[in-house]
Amino acid sequence: MNFLEERIAKDGVIKPGNVLKVDSFLNHQMDIDLFNKMGAEWKKRFEGKPINKILTIEASGIGIACVAGTYFNCPVVFAKKAKSINIDGDVYVTEVESFTHKTKNQVLVSKKYLNKDDHVLIIDDFLANGCALQGLISLVHEAGGTVEGIGIAIEKGFQIGGQVIRNLGYQLESLAIVEGMNDETGEIIFR
């Protein structure tokens, strides 16, 4: 097990319905030492890629992305979620539908902060069905930029999002891939 898998095994809490709660260190209370290890690991895995921007999505991607930004020496942009749109011409916007919640959300980013010269590393905390991630990729393409890679903290390997992204040919680096969980025994199986 790597450092993140060890932490998930130690502090992750499994709830019925394949819910994995990691809010003690990842997405409510945030362990900055852990985030530094994650940033260093992604830097290693994306070595040689001409990354000049990190893109994430509010809210829980922001902390991870900003700490990773210290390793990539580049600005971090976070896409905003909006229920209702009041779009002027200054933003790229894409609509993503949540497979889980069946809700539709707009995801948007200002045209000023994403453009054709950007070589983007997308970072987020979770990947399950991948709706938010698909929206982020779409925004980079709309801007004419290049997705150099995708860094995810925890991928739910038993849901379809990761496979879709790999099939599409992207370099996806999930630091922990959960293959299965048992909410009765508390056991977590990693890929």
Add this chain to the structure above:
Amino acid sequence: MNFLEERIAKDGVIKPGNVLKVDSFLNHQMDIDLFNKMGAEWKKRFEGKPINKILTIEASGIGIACVAGTYFNCPVVFAKKAKSINIDGDVYVTEVESFTHKTKNQVLVSKKYLNKDDHVLIIDDFLANGCALQGLISLVHEAGGTVEGIGIAIEKGFQIGGQVIRNLGYQLESLAIVEGMNDETGEIIFR
């Protein structure tokens, strides 16, 4: 002018109605080098305080707080905003009313991540009338913790929030205090 004031003077954009747009470096695209300087400066200003937790609020406080967390070597917790409440007993919650928008929001944090042993540094990007900040202070008190200080990137010195907080006796360290702006000349006056 300090490093942040210089950056605001260079890249801030003034809009009518005393709106200061700093989304090119602070709260949409984020300059991580700048965040590091801010973290180091707060570390200096709060030297000697027994800070063991940083509290911020989603979304634009999170990046600043996480980078600051690398200087304070402590976990960062972000409070969540909620329109509708579905509160179980596991969260501290406070209602804050926006003076500007006249909307009411719940601000909440899990009871697991804020408690009586916490000596909290509150960090946020903006302070104007201070509604969000008042909510964060209230959450720390509800948890029985101690507010050791408040670090703000940009305070609008012509609005009442900062004065209220200083009157209440808190150590408030705003890295840039804007006293006035002129959207016709583009001039910004700092305290």
